[in-house]
Amino acid sequence: MNLEEGKAVIKPLLSEKRYRHSVNVSREAVRLAKKYGADPQKAETAGILHDCMKDLPADKQLKSMEQFGIILTDVEKAGKKLWHAILGAAYIEKVLGVTDLEVLTAVRYHTTGRAGMSLLEKVIFVADFTSADRDYPGVDRMRKKADADLDAAILEGTAFTIGELLDGGWAVHPDTVNLYNETVLKLAEKK
Ligand code: FE
């Protein structure tokens, strides 16, 4: 699927703001892919599609996941924000016919991350934090890290996400904890 096809697919599914975010993530993912040696074509596709289910109402997301036979863990059931990634991967595979496993997993893990991520998964995970539309406090720092070392950006991103979850009293997905731990240990080794 090329960029134009991807745009046409997501346009009717998303708000204008989310549509623009998706285009920006796609663009940023291509940039990072070229910089770090991932496949730019796959980065473009995964980037444009990564949030395709995000604006579907929560009850419909849940229903769709049931129809796809997806079984959620208790932490996933409690974390509505995780649903669009899990459903998104199933949707692009089963409805859009995306067969590339790397693209599917990049979409699947773009929110939680996981230990042992492929380069493409890392690129999408980080691009979602550093796309041009992002303006949270600390985004400049995050962009600098993304340009210096993907793993450093992942550490920053997972620490930020876990911090927010702790502050809010929410459960933390084990995949995110595993990615955080893996990255801390990996960066300690690099020093
Ligand atoms: Fe997302």
Ligand code: FE
């Ligand atoms: Fe996103």
